[in-house]
């Protein structure tokens with residue numbers, strides 16, 4: 001019998017799989033890697049906060065029942081007419097499909113950006129970025145050329161800001177440890193608008209900007225990146241900014257295979273879904289997380305965040321359990337639990353409803369949400385094991 005197949009073990013896919021697993025409903029979970037990545041914490045990997053392996057959680061450790069199957073494979077295509085998923089390990093048929101393949105960095109056709117700038121959208125990318133910065137520090141030591149101590153991040157959204165916050169803390173320490181002159185270090189954050197962090201309140205943006213500036217980050221505001229060449233971003237104003245490290249965090253898009261499958265997508269390959277998270281006009285295919293374009297009545301589409309993906313995954317998983325018991329599905333309702341942006345390991349800004357928090361208080365909230373997530377994934381054992389590693393006890 002054709003069963004439930006879930007594509008992607010990120011925040012959305014994993015939440016749906018765990019819900020089914022708890023109720024003993026059979027499913028097949030297909031993921032590129034044998035682990036779940038804590039993607040919302042990748043800036044910590046780039047800043048060497050902890051061992052990179054602690055940002056991955058083995059899928060084999062999460063699913064033990066005979067009713068759950070984990071397939072480590074690359075999904076290459078979805079054939080809707082045949083109800084088949086093509087992978088590098090063969091074709092897998094489905095009765096119900098859950099698409100939760102996340103997103104990757106979008107460069108919007110900007111010349112040279114994909115080739116010459118790093119991105120921060122997978123554990124591997126975060127580790128490559130970290131190693132590159134270490135190599136640049138070494139090159140500076142060998143050549144004395146200050147360009148190797150120049151670091152530019154383009155994009156003042158959550159990803160770019162959390163990365164810059166992490167580096168503003170780690171890089172001066174690392175340079176000092178290597179005996180390099182910290183005053184030659186230059187960190188620049190390029191953003192197209194007058195204020196960074198568009199998803200938080202104006203007051204918190206100002207706090208975040210002041211904190212980054214205080215720690216030596218140059219905020220290059222109201223400047224768009226027009227392209228990149230080896231070792232330089234070219235701005236719309238014509239300025240050329242040279243740096244040994246270029247990072248692009250200017251936006252994300254869902255995988256092209258969704259459009260190629262014939263699903264109803266927008267200009268970022270996100271699939272239009274209805275109130276039950278089903279792809280519009282495509283029965284038996286559900287889409288969640290960064291791959292989905294969900295618009296509540298009179299609202300704007302939900303943003304691509306881990307929080308949205310996780311809630312969609314839980315909801316869809318619960319609906320599939322209901323359906324297995326012959327009960328009708330419930331419509332998805334999103335509950336905004338607020339947003340916390342870390343600016344390194346010691347400072348953050350948080351917006352929970354109308355409440356604001358800054359500094360260590362914001363980080364306590366972030367730690368709370370990390371703990372809650374770990375507890376939900378694997379219970380107290382996973383929570384304690386991982387938290388000990390992160391606390392380096």
Ligand SMILES: Cc1cc2nc3c(=O)[nH]c(=O)nc-3n(C[C@H](O)[C@H](O)[C@H](O)COP(=O)(O)OP(=O)(O)OC[C@H]3O[C@@H](n4cnc5c(N)ncnc54)[C@H](O)[C@@H]3O)c2cc1C
Pocket residue numbers: 007008009010011012013030031032033035036037039040041042043073074075076100101102103120121158159162255288289290291304305306307308309340341
């Ligand atoms: C540095 C950074 C910080 C962030 N901070 C926050 C934050 O503080 N709060 C927040 O809510 N959100 C944050 N986000 C956004 C959040 O990480 C994403 O919105 C979230 O991961 C989306 O979940 P998802 O389940 O849709 O996809 P993902 O978590 O990306 O999971 C997709 C899964 O599918 C797999 N996959 C993809 N393509 C294939 C394929 N072809 N074949 C097989 N497997 C495949 C991937 O390997 C992955 O396991 C941050 C993102 C970044 C990069």
